[in-house]
Amino acid sequence: MQRSNSLALFQQAQQSIPGGVNSPVRAFRGVGGTPVFMDKASGPYLYDADGNRYIDYINSWGPMILGHSHEDVVKAIQEQAAKATSFGAPTGLESKMAELIKSMVPNVDLIRMVSSGTEACMSALRLARGSTGRNKVIKFDGCYHGHADAFLVKAGSGVATFNIQDVPGIPQAVSADTLIAAYNDLKGVEALVGDHPDQIAAIIIEPVAGNMGCVLPQPGFLEGLRSICDNSGILLIFDEVMTGFRLAPGGAQERLNIKADLVTYGKVIGGGLPVGAFGGRREIMEHIAPIGKVYQAGTLSGNPIAMTAGYTTLSILNDNRGLYQQLEERTESLHKGLEASAAKHRIPVVFNRLGSMISLHFSEHPVLDFASAAASDIARFNHFFHYMLDNGVYLPPSAFETWFISASINAEHIDRTVSLFDSYCAGL
Numbered sequence: 001m002q003r004s005n006s007l008a009l010f011q012q013a014q015q016s017i018p019g020g021v022n023s024p025v026r027a028f029r030g031v032g033g034t035p036v037f038m039d040k041a042s043g044p045y046l047y048d049a050d051g052n053r054y055i056d057y058i059n060s061w062g063p064m065i066l067g068h069s070h071e072d073v074v075k076a077i078q079e080q081a082a083k084a085t086s087f088g089a090p091t092g093l094e095s096k097m098a099e100l101i102k103s104m105v106p107n108v109d110l111i112r113m114v115s116s117g118t119e120a121c122m123s124a125l126r127l128a129r130g131s132t133g134r135n136k137v138i139k140f141d142g143c144y145h146g147h148a149d150a151f152l153v154k155a156g157s158g159v160a161t162f163n164i165q166d167v168p169g170i171p172q173a174v175s176a177d178t179l180i181a182a183y184n185d186l187k188g189v190e191a192l193v194g195d196h197p198d199q200i201a202a203i204i205i206e207p208v209a210g211n212m213g214c215v216l217p218q219p220g221f222l223e224g225l226r227s228i229c230d231n232s233g234i235l236l237i238f239d240e241v242m243t244g245f246r247l248a249p250g251g252a253q254e255r256l257n258i259k260a261d262l263v264t265y266g267k268v269i270g271g272g273l274p275v276g277a278f279g280g281r282r283e284i285m286e287h288i289a290p291i292g293k294v295y296q297a298g299t300l301s302g303n304p305i306a307m308t309a310g311y312t313t314l315s316i317l318n319d320n321r322g323l324y325q326q327l328e329e330r331t332e333s334l335h336k337g338l339e340a341s342a343a344k345h346r347i348p349v350v351f352n353r354l355g356s357m358i359s360l361h362f363s364e365h366p367v368l369d370f371a372s373a374a375a376s377d378i379a380r381f382n383h384f385f386h387y388m389l390d391n392g393v394y395l396p397p398s399a400f401e402t403w404f405i406s407a408s409i410n411a412e413h414i415d416r417t418v419s420l421f422d423s424y425c426a427g428l
């Protein structure tokens, strides 16, 4: 596959953008080689600057659940852009969006829009601290909650991809308030809570982890966190930036039948435009300014074009609930196909999957937390990644990321992916 235009664009980008990219994992440093520069996208396909076509399993890291350039979403964006691009004043669109979200997610009474998942998590933590009067937060090794200071400790995703142990620039005074437990380790959480009585404002978790590859909560784990929080006056924050509107209309809360006190959203909620949100029970959310004193604001928060893209995407998901079933079936058939090839060629692979999230780890041992994810054969993943890329399948460029299936991936794309995996395994 010829990619000379991508290479030239990458060389140009490095002259004026750090590392040539505006978000680190895009640079392909984890997997080696040079990034593919994109030009356009449609349905399940990406087209790069050299005109090569790829089946897309990243989907912009999650948002494009309907596939790329969905006709209704594009039309809604165009119509709104012709009316106005931004006011910095309230619009009815924002209430429509909030009401739709509330109808999809039953335990959200109030919701505030922001412009990224990072902002949503950062603001939810401030709110948890401001409303409980406590400072500490428990997060899990390998979970990513955006790049705010408090969360860039054992942060999974790009931080894990680049094997960065301590991020320079984060004061010790800030990271000292972030306590770390292993994913799926309830005993570890109990110990931290016991050691810090009345000091912990919140436990924040990806209810299905997606930033160390996909890692599922083991039965009883989230329920255990819920009861620890209830018993100790701690707020449970579900970071649903990845899982929200993807695992079910009501996200992981609905899919796993467990309720958080605060929830954060991003990715799918914006339908490909920059949107994040945090919401929860009224009495907690009322601590936010202008009702309460916990200050939080944004020049472009609730931006009309972003709201339109998000609203259109969520409406389509809400009106076509069969889509979730379809996404799940497609993902299952991908899983079964890949698994059968791995077994046939005796290649040890662990698959983790829920809904339309799936990842594979080249490993002989179950992947239940960051340590087991990191113990997988990363070099083999990187080799596999390039094999797939060179054959027109665009996977996340890191062993620590989840693959996303969009509604425009069909049986043919899955067969193609499985048959490539089969030839890859045959060649090992």
Ligand SMILES: *Cc1c(COP(=O)(O)O)cnc(C)c1O
Pocket (backbone or CB within 6 Å): 115, 116, 117, 118, 119, 121, 144, 145, 146, 147, 206, 210, 211, 239, 240, 241, 242, 266, 267, 276
């Ligand atoms: C992507 C992600 C974030 C950060 O969202 P941005 O929009 O990139 O700032 C936070 N939490 C989780 C679980 C994510 O997957």
